[in-house]
Amino acid sequence: xxxxxxxxxxxxxxxxxxxxxxxxxxxxxxxxxxxxxxxxxxxxxxxxxxxxxxxxxxxxxxxxxxxxxxxxxxxxxxxxxxxxxxxxxxxxxxxxxxxxxxxxxxxxxxxxxxxxxxxxxxxxxxxxxxxxxxxxxxxxxxx
Amino acid sequence: xxxxxxxxxxxxxxxxxxxxxxxxxxxxxxxxxxxxxxxxxxxxxxxxxxxxxxxxxxxxxxxxxxxxxxxxxxxxxxxxxxxxxxxxxxxxxxxxxxxxxxxxxxxxxxxxxx
Numbered sequence: 001x002x003x004x005x006x007x008x009x010x011x012x013x014x015x016x017x018x019x020x021x022x023x024x025x026x027x028x029x030x031x032x033x034x035x036x037x038x039x040x041x042x043x044x045x046x047x048x049x050x051x052x053x054x055x056x057x058x059x060x061x062x063x064x065x066x067x068x069x070x071x072x073x074x075x076x077x078x079x080x081x082x083x084x085x086x087x088x089x090x091x092x093x094x095x096x097x098x099x100x101x102x103x104x105x106x107x108x109x110x111x112x113x114x115x116x117x118x119x120x121x122x123x124x125x126x127x128x129x130x131x132x133x134x135x136x137x138x139x140x141x142x143x
Numbered sequence: 144x145x146x147x148x149x150x151x152x153x154x155x156x157x158x159x160x161x162x163x164x165x166x167x168x169x170x171x172x173x174x175x176x177x178x179x180x181x182x183x184x185x186x187x188x189x190x191x192x193x194x195x196x197x198x199x200x201x202x203x204x205x206x207x208x209x210x211x212x213x214x215x216x217x218x219x220x221x222x223x224x225x226x227x228x229x230x231x232x233x234x235x236x237x238x239x240x241x242x243x244x245x246x247x248x249x250x251x252x253x254x255x256x257x
Contacts, residue, residue, distance in 0.1 A: 017166050024165065024195065042195075042226045049197040053166050104235025111234040112198040118233045141229065 006034055008073040008080075014065040015055055015085065024049060027072065027081075034074045037140050043119040044072075044079045044138040050112035051083055051092070051134065059087035078121070078139045084131050091125040092116060092134070144168030146175055155185035155253050161192040164200030173203050180207035184216040185253040187243075190223035196230045208239045219243050219252045 009030055013019050024045050031041030052068065060066060066086040073080040092113060099110075100117030116123075122137035144162040151157075156179045162168055179186050186207060208218040218240040223231065231237055243249035 017170075020166050021163060024163065039226060039229075045195060046197060046230060049165055049195075053197060053199055056166065104238075110198060111201055111236070114235065115198060115230065115233055 010071040016065040055087045093123045157187045159189040163195040169199045180210040189221045
């Protein structure tokens with residue numbers, strides 16, 4: 001199986017609204033090249049879009065755009081995504097899990113956190129120097 | 144993201160979206176969708192060519208839905224893909240808008256009392 005033998009792939013970007021489509025296209029194309037299920041790749045794209053959208057809306061440290069590094073690692077049938085950025089310290093894990101578990105009307109946080117908590121089966125956050133580092137594992141939909 | 148208003152002659156409007164409804168896409172639909180939602184009784188949004196949906200796009204759908212509902216109208220989404228539907232479902236917003244899988248279903252959802 002191709003997807004079991006390939007190495008991880010990484011890209012670095014400056015996080016601006018215009019670059020989000022480039023990042024999304026890269027994840028889509030890489031997941032497709034690795035022959036991962038479309039649903040897994042789509043969910044990973046949603047998670048990354050939510051995290052980067054949050055960075056742009058609430059977490060900027062650099063006016064011209066924070067540095068973002070994304071690493072994709074195939075773990076068939078899942079996809080691991082590591083997102084490292086220079087934005088304000090922000091650990092979304094606890095709020096995302098709580099948001100996904102609560103009824104929509106009572107959910108803490110926004111819909112982005114709810115999607116992140118629902119789609120990432122594993123989330124691990126650490127602060128490394130001036131960077132947020134979040135590791136996600138996105139598995140195939142169970143339904 | 145492209146937004147095309149294909150019919151806004153009557154009390155309802157039909158709009159076709161094409162592309163990614165991400166942060167850039169949301170910016171493009173914000174004003175035209177809000178304008179229609181503020182002036183029409185119903186809006187039918189053809190989502191069949193929407194290839195991606197993030198929460199910032201959902202925010203505009205919810206705003207439009209609430210504006211329509213306040214005046215007794217409705218937002219109806221036509222044929223979103225299974226993955227886009229899953230995002231809507233997981234977000235918990237499907238109580239605020241209807242999904243139609245055909246033009247007949249859409250017409251019934253836009254005019255529930257006829």
